[in-house]
Structures are given as C-alpha cells and as structure tokens.
Amino acid sequence: MDQGTVDRLEHLREQIRFHAHRYYVLDDPVIADGEYDALFRELLELEAAHPELVTPDSPSHRVGGPPLDAFAPAEHVSPMLSLDNIFSAGEFAAFKERVRRYLKTDEPLRFVTEPKLDGLAVDLVYRQGVLAVGSTRGDGLVGENITAQLKTVASIPLKLLAPDGAAIPEELVVRGEVFLPRQGFAQLNRQREREGEAPFANPRNAAAGSLRQLDPKITARRPLAFYVYGVGNPEVVAAPGQEALLAQLGRFGFPVNTLIRVCRDREEVEARYQHLMAIRHELEYEIDGMVVKVDDMGLQQRLGATARAPRWAVAWKFPAVQATTVIEAVEFQVGRTGAVTPVAHLRPVEVNGAVVRRATLHNRDEIERKDLRVHDTVLVQRAGDVIPEIVKVIVEQRNGREQPIVFPTACPECGDPLLAAAGEAVIRCGNRYCPAQNLQKLIHFAGKSGLDIEGLGKKNVEQLVNEGLIRTIPDFFRLDADRLARLDGWGEKSAENVLAAVAARKTLGLAQLIGALGIRHVGEVTAGLLARRFADLQQLMTADKEQLQHIEGIGEQTAESLCAYFEDQENREMIAQLADLGVVVLAEMTEETSRTSLDGRVFLFTGTLQTLSRDEAKQLVKAHGGQVATSISQRVTDVVVGDKAGSKKRKAEELGLAILSEEAFLVLISGESAG
The missing domain is CATH 1.10.150.20 (5' to 3' exonuclease, C-terminal subdomain)
Incomplete structure (x- = not known):
C-alpha cells in the first residue's frame, strides 16, 4: 500500500475532526464551508478507493460532534443522519442513476426539492401530542437536551393540532431546522456590538449560540424561527411520500416552507435549483443549497442509508459564500462627508460566484475589535451584491509577518489634518474643498x-x-x-x-x-x-x-x-x-394633505416600466402616502410588474401578493388624485 495515501487519509481525518469540533461544538469555524466540504469529499473518495483503510473512528462514520457537557444527553429514537453533498447537475444525474441501480427499476422517479436552510437541525419528540423532549443533532445518535430553549421558539408548537378530529400519534418524532431570519440576525449583531460583544459570523452560528444558552430566558430574546422537514418515525404517520408527509405535519401545526416543490424529472430538479439560487438573496432567511429527496416513502425505506447518510436524499450545495484569503495592504478612502474609511486589498478569491479583491474595514474600532493586521489570513463573506466584509481573523494562521494597520493623521487626498469628533469612531477630513x-x-x-x-x-x-x-x-x-x-x-x-x-x-x-x-x-x-x-x-x-x-x-x-x-x-x-x-x-403631498387609501400600502416595482421611470413611480407612491420596498417580504402589499419581470414576480405569486400591471397602477394613482 502507498504510504502517501495512508498518511493523507490520517491527515484528512485529523483536519476534519478539528474543524468539525470548531463548527459543531464551539460554533467558531476557522475555515469556510466550501473548504470543509472539499476535505470531506476527498476523504470519502479515498476511502471508497481503499476500503481496507477505513477505520472505526473515521469521520465518515458519524455526523457532527459530541454533545456539550453543559446539557443532559438525549438519545434519538432513530439516527439523525447527515446528507451527502453534490455540487453540479452532473453529480445529480449520477445520484439519480445510483438510485435507479439500487432499486433495479426504470420507472419514473418523483423528487421533492426543499430549500436547504443554514441553521441548526433539531429533534422534537411529541408524546400524546405535547412537546416532551427537544434536542440537537449531536453525534447523530445522542444530542443535547435543549427542550427548555426550544420551547421559547414561537414557531415550534407546544401542542399539536388535531384537524377534523384526526388521530395524533402517541409518539411523534419531528425533525426540522431552527434558524435566524436575516433581519433578526442583523438586529442581534447590532445589539451584541452595543453591549461590547463580538458579532456572530453568520446566522447558523447565531442560531446555534442562541439555542445553547443555558438560560432559556436569553434564548427567548432571540428572534429564532423554525421549519419542519421530516420525522424520525415515519411509520406512525403513514404518509405515502415526502410531499404528503409535510402536508400532514402542516396540519399538525408545524410551519412548512412554501418553496418546497415536487419535480417529476431531472430537468425540473435542475430548473428548481437554478431558481432557488437566483432568488436566495431575496429570501428573508439564509439558504446554502437545495435538498433533493425521493418522494415515495416505500422507495425511501428500500433505499435505506449508509453509516452517515440516506441513499434517497442529497444536498445540492450553492457555491460557497465565504472563503479565506489574505490582507495584502490597506488604503484609506475619503467619502463625500469627509469620512476616511480603511479598505483592505485582498489576495483575489472567488466568493459566491464573484472574485473579491477588496473589503471595507469600516473604522478604527472595527479593526481593533477584530484585531486585523496587514498579512493576516481572514475569513471573508459576500451575500448578493453586498460589499464583501471580513468576518474574522484566522489567528491560527499567523506567522509573525503581520503588521498593525496604522491610521493616517492627514487626509490622504488633500493633506489637511484629520479630525475625530467626540463619541465617533470615524475620522474625517475637515476641508470642504477636498x-x-x-x-x-x-x-x-x-x-x-x-x-x-x-x-x-x-x-x-x-x-x-x-x-x-x-x-x-x-x-x-x-x-x-x-x-x-x-x-x-x-x-x-x-x-x-x-x-x-x-x-x-x-x-x-x-x-x-x-x-x-x-x-x-x-x-x-x-x-x-x-x-x-x-x-x-x-x-x-x-x-x-x-x-x-x-x-x-x-x-x-x-x-x-x-x-x-x-x-x-x-x-x-x-x-x-x-x-x-x-x-x-x-412639492410632495404633505402630512396635512396626504389622506389617501395608499396609506399603509407598500409597493414594490419589478421589470421595465414603459411610461414611467422607476424613480418617478416611486415618487408617485410616496406622494400619495404609500411606501416603497426594494425586496419581497411579508410587509409588501402591492407588486407592480413591467416587462421582463423576473424572480420577484414569481415570489410575489407564491406569497399571494396583489400584482398590478403598470396600467392598473396608473389608474390607481389617478383615482387617488381625483379623490
């Protein structure tokens, strides 16, 4: 046997154990998700090629990490398995072919696609319809008992509904994902910064940290949410497929994601993946991929599972939104109000489909809080069109070459002295002619x-x-x-x-x-x-x-x-x-003259308007007492669609929002003016 292969396998196992501990137990990852996925994929490929080298303690035999000592252990009724990851249409085609070979069938397969939320998987045990035990995944067999914390999540039912007198199973084991919506995540981080605490790196860590608070009162103050995705004892529900199972769970009172769809062939699955990837940044929560499941429960049972993952489901991951790189230099830019902002020049790295070369460092306080230095290895992230930001320093990568970031005392553009107002972290150039x-x-x-x-x-x-x-x-x-x-x-x-x-x-x-x-x-x-x-x-x-x-x-x-x-x-x-x-x-319509029925209505415009510019349309709404939104959310009441309206229109239809043509919008506005 090649000693190089043996050494590489052992190195991979050590690396994966270390990073799994940082991610699942400490909630403090030091590499990006994409890099961890690459390590795990290499381990699985090497073990598949050399099964004689598989060891009982390999990370491929278990999921996640051990429970924290601070919580009592909770044994799962059935294992909470992980999912194998795929990253391309070709890999999905290979997954589908594996399913066919295992089942020895050429019959058409139905799949259920679900957004893969970036949160924390939990196990909920209901006895006689009442929540009895709630726990984390842990190592897949035993998790952490966080029942008191989970009871504070408003979207998790404490008692199941019984629609039309339907019988509720004596014991029902429900699995789902607890997560922080984007707005709640931003609010939580602002609060932590005000209190002098370090912000969470991402919503997943924030959700995990919230549920692992020993005091449930602290958890209750966090705006956590929940979506159900399955059960641990499907035999008690007797649903014919995944779609029917989720429908039944919805009737029991569990929140079910509205973006879940049934796909009847490979092309539909691929199209759904592209759709979710296109709208991911418009959603009110983070998703990092799409889960694809064989719909038929009987086929799921026949397919079974490996030691770590079911054979009937995969997670089709999106391109990584975080990556590690190096701060190569820092320059200082002067803005329109005179504020001098430090900007990091990064070693180019691809993040979320774009090459990132720069990131704002905000101000001196931000640099000191994160302890940023030139030549530091850092974790960067990018969401949608948001300016890339540095999440944290990978302190373990420091080698002594790092240098402190020195702020200038004079404006880098005009040379005037820089000023710092009392109570402000920002320094400014006071020269109005700069x-x-x-x-x-x-x-x-x-x-x-x-x-x-x-x-x-x-x-x-x-x-x-x-x-x-x-x-x-x-x-x-x-x-x-x-x-x-x-x-x-x-x-x-x-x-x-x-x-x-x-x-x-x-x-x-x-x-x-x-x-x-x-x-x-x-x-x-x-x-x-x-x-x-x-x-x-x-x-x-x-x-x-x-x-x-x-x-x-x-x-x-x-x-x-x-x-x-x-x-x-x-x-x-x-x-x-x-x-x-x-x-x-x-002049706009003032508070004294604005008394129209657009009060309380929130408009969103999508597509190309023919008779108005986008700005003119927005001004009309505001002039008649309405509000304007830039993204789809529950607060939007009316969506005005022009030519080539895209994903926002589709999302509005899914949410059941009022959709107006440009002509209907103009009639509405003229009616308000006439009134």
Missing part, C-alpha cells in the same frame, strides 16, 4: 441614490471631473454636447443620450433632491420625512432646529446637520443656480 470629497458628492448626486442619471455612472463622472467639465452640482445641467462628444470613449450618440437623461431630471420631487444633495445624516428615509412635512424647498431651507426635531424620526444630530447645510452661503448659492438653470422641484 477634491476627494467633492468627487464623491458629484458621483452620489448623479448615481442611483441621487438623481440616477442614465449614462453618468461613477467612471463617467470621474472622467468629466478630470476633464474639467464638472466641478459643482449645477455643472451637470451646463454640459455641452460638442465637448462631451469629443471625449475619449464617447461620441455624438452617447453625448445626446446623456444630455437627454440630464434634461429628464430637471423636474424632480423634493425628496429626490434632498437625498441627492448628500447632506450628512440624511438618507432616503429622512428625505421622505422632510418632503412630507414641508410644502417646498424654501420652507425646508428656512426651518430651524426646533421645527426639524418636531418631525418624528429626525433627531438632534440630523437637525443640526440640516441647519448647517442650508445656512451655508455656498450651498444656498448652489441651489439658486439650479433654479436659474431650469431645475424645478415639485
């Missing part, structure tokens, strides 16, 4: 958070500033077609399109202008509050601090910032220049 600040203000004004002028993205604004065509906000409305057309990379058509887009923004709502000016502490929500309170821009400009603070949602800091901005003579002259250039600011 070229970096001015550039960022101009980029913001033309960008999506400002007027959203098509054709004037970040790179084009930078070019116009460098060419001297734009120095101040009014200069956008002074652009000349001939000069634009002569710029490198432009042309007559590009120049005409940009000037047309600028002209279309000469008439805008008050809220949009306020947001576009880039006033410190004033974002989209605050701009909307101000626009609904003041009849026009002039009233806002003359409002004093006391008037501003009377508006619910406007605090002292924001009021002071607004007063300072509008008292500044240069800012007042800039606004006067906009008026001279033909910019018309439309």
Whole structure:
C-alpha cells in the first residue's frame, strides 16, 4: 500500500475532526464551508478507493460532534443522519442513476426539492401530542437536551393540532431546522456590538449560540424561527411520500416552507435549483443549497442509508459564500462627508460566484475589535451584491509577518489634518474643498441614490471631473454636447443620450433632491420625512432646529446637520443656480394633505416600466402616502410588474401578493388624485 495515501487519509481525518469540533461544538469555524466540504469529499473518495483503510473512528462514520457537557444527553429514537453533498447537475444525474441501480427499476422517479436552510437541525419528540423532549443533532445518535430553549421558539408548537378530529400519534418524532431570519440576525449583531460583544459570523452560528444558552430566558430574546422537514418515525404517520408527509405535519401545526416543490424529472430538479439560487438573496432567511429527496416513502425505506447518510436524499450545495484569503495592504478612502474609511486589498478569491479583491474595514474600532493586521489570513463573506466584509481573523494562521494597520493623521487626498469628533469612531477630513470629497458628492448626486442619471455612472463622472467639465452640482445641467462628444470613449450618440437623461431630471420631487444633495445624516428615509412635512424647498431651507426635531424620526444630530447645510452661503448659492438653470422641484403631498387609501400600502416595482421611470413611480407612491420596498417580504402589499419581470414576480405569486400591471397602477394613482 502507498504510504502517501495512508498518511493523507490520517491527515484528512485529523483536519476534519478539528474543524468539525470548531463548527459543531464551539460554533467558531476557522475555515469556510466550501473548504470543509472539499476535505470531506476527498476523504470519502479515498476511502471508497481503499476500503481496507477505513477505520472505526473515521469521520465518515458519524455526523457532527459530541454533545456539550453543559446539557443532559438525549438519545434519538432513530439516527439523525447527515446528507451527502453534490455540487453540479452532473453529480445529480449520477445520484439519480445510483438510485435507479439500487432499486433495479426504470420507472419514473418523483423528487421533492426543499430549500436547504443554514441553521441548526433539531429533534422534537411529541408524546400524546405535547412537546416532551427537544434536542440537537449531536453525534447523530445522542444530542443535547435543549427542550427548555426550544420551547421559547414561537414557531415550534407546544401542542399539536388535531384537524377534523384526526388521530395524533402517541409518539411523534419531528425533525426540522431552527434558524435566524436575516433581519433578526442583523438586529442581534447590532445589539451584541452595543453591549461590547463580538458579532456572530453568520446566522447558523447565531442560531446555534442562541439555542445553547443555558438560560432559556436569553434564548427567548432571540428572534429564532423554525421549519419542519421530516420525522424520525415515519411509520406512525403513514404518509405515502415526502410531499404528503409535510402536508400532514402542516396540519399538525408545524410551519412548512412554501418553496418546497415536487419535480417529476431531472430537468425540473435542475430548473428548481437554478431558481432557488437566483432568488436566495431575496429570501428573508439564509439558504446554502437545495435538498433533493425521493418522494415515495416505500422507495425511501428500500433505499435505506449508509453509516452517515440516506441513499434517497442529497444536498445540492450553492457555491460557497465565504472563503479565506489574505490582507495584502490597506488604503484609506475619503467619502463625500469627509469620512476616511480603511479598505483592505485582498489576495483575489472567488466568493459566491464573484472574485473579491477588496473589503471595507469600516473604522478604527472595527479593526481593533477584530484585531486585523496587514498579512493576516481572514475569513471573508459576500451575500448578493453586498460589499464583501471580513468576518474574522484566522489567528491560527499567523506567522509573525503581520503588521498593525496604522491610521493616517492627514487626509490622504488633500493633506489637511484629520479630525475625530467626540463619541465617533470615524475620522474625517475637515476641508470642504477636498477634491476627494467633492468627487464623491458629484458621483452620489448623479448615481442611483441621487438623481440616477442614465449614462453618468461613477467612471463617467470621474472622467468629466478630470476633464474639467464638472466641478459643482449645477455643472451637470451646463454640459455641452460638442465637448462631451469629443471625449475619449464617447461620441455624438452617447453625448445626446446623456444630455437627454440630464434634461429628464430637471423636474424632480423634493425628496429626490434632498437625498441627492448628500447632506450628512440624511438618507432616503429622512428625505421622505422632510418632503412630507414641508410644502417646498424654501420652507425646508428656512426651518430651524426646533421645527426639524418636531418631525418624528429626525433627531438632534440630523437637525443640526440640516441647519448647517442650508445656512451655508455656498450651498444656498448652489441651489439658486439650479433654479436659474431650469431645475424645478415639485412639492410632495404633505402630512396635512396626504389622506389617501395608499396609506399603509407598500409597493414594490419589478421589470421595465414603459411610461414611467422607476424613480418617478416611486415618487408617485410616496406622494400619495404609500411606501416603497426594494425586496419581497411579508410587509409588501402591492407588486407592480413591467416587462421582463423576473424572480420577484414569481415570489410575489407564491406569497399571494396583489400584482398590478403598470396600467392598473396608473389608474390607481389617478383615482387617488381625483379623490
């Protein structure tokens, strides 16, 4: 036998045991999920090729880690097995073929697909319909008894329902996933930071940490949720398949995920995987893949299980959203409000389908709390289009080459001294003429958070500033077609399109202008509050601090910032220049005049609208007392769909939300105006 293979197997087992302990027991992983999966896959492949080298204590024979000593042990009625992972359509096809060979059948197979939640698997034992014991997976045979903690999770029934007098099994063993929704996870981390505690690295660790609190009162304060996915004693339910089983569990009172689907062939399964991957960042909870199960319970029983996983199910994992890399350097960038932000330059690494090269480090406090240093090996994560962030340092990888991150004392752009206000972690350049600040203000004004002028993205604004065509906000409305057309990379058509887009923004709502000016502490929500309170821009400009603070949602800091901005003579002259250039600011419907039936309604727009721009449609909603959302959630009441509406429309249909065409939306708005 090749000694290299023997040594590699032993090394893999040691590594997997170590990382499994960090992940399952300590809730403190030091490598990304994708890297752990790769180690486990290599172990399984080597053991399959050399079965004579399989040892009784191999990680391939058990799932997870041992229970914590702090909790009493709870033995499972039947093993809580893990799932084998697959990562491609080809691997799913191979899984399906293995199932066929094992069953010795060519009959069509039905599969049930379920979102794979990134939470903590639990075992719930109900006796005479009442929750008796709740436990973690543990090592698959014995878990940790966390009954008191699980009873605090509102979505876990304490007593089963008996619809239509249906008989409830004397003992029912239910399996499901406890998790933290995205909003709850963000709230929990903000609370921990306020209390001086380190934030959780991801929702899975947060859910595990919440359930492993010895004091159930602490668990009760965590916004945990639960979805059921199966049972440990299916014979007592007597459901013909997985779909029917989940339907019965739903009738017993368990929450069942609404995205579960039956697929009748391989193509449907593959299409469902692509759909879930496309909408994963729109969901209110984290998922890291899709579980595929043979639907027929009789076939499940015939297929059975290996030592660690059922033969009738697999987890089709999404590309990793976390990865490890190295901080190669740190630079300091100046924002539109003068804030100086440290940005890490990373050794390029692929995360969630994109190559990550940079990550914001936020401020000095963040760097000190995470103990970040140049040349550190770090865990980075990326979700959707969110800016990548550094989750933690892999301290075990330090080798002495690491260097502290030194903050500058002077602005890296203009050289002025940097200032730190009392109580703020951010340092700022106080030079209002700092070229970096001015550039960022101009980029913001033309960008999506400002007027959203098509054709004037970040790179084009930078070019116009460098060419001297734009120095101040009014200069956008002074652009000349001939000069634009002569710029490198432009042309007559590009120049005409940009000037047309600028002209279309000469008439805008008050809220949009306020947001576009880039006033410190004033974002989209605050701009909307101000626009609904003041009849026009002039009233806002003359409002004093006391008037501003009377508006619910406007605090002292924001009021002071607004007063300072509008008292500044240069800012007042800039606004006067906009008026001279033909910019018309439309008054919003104020609190006094807004009494329409759009109050309490939340609109989401998806697809391409034909008669309105997206911003104009949003302004109409806000002007008539409604609210606008950017993603599907339970609070959305109306979804307006244009051409080529995609996943958001499908999700709205699944949730049963009201769906309006653009024409119906305009009729609704005109009806409100007429009323």
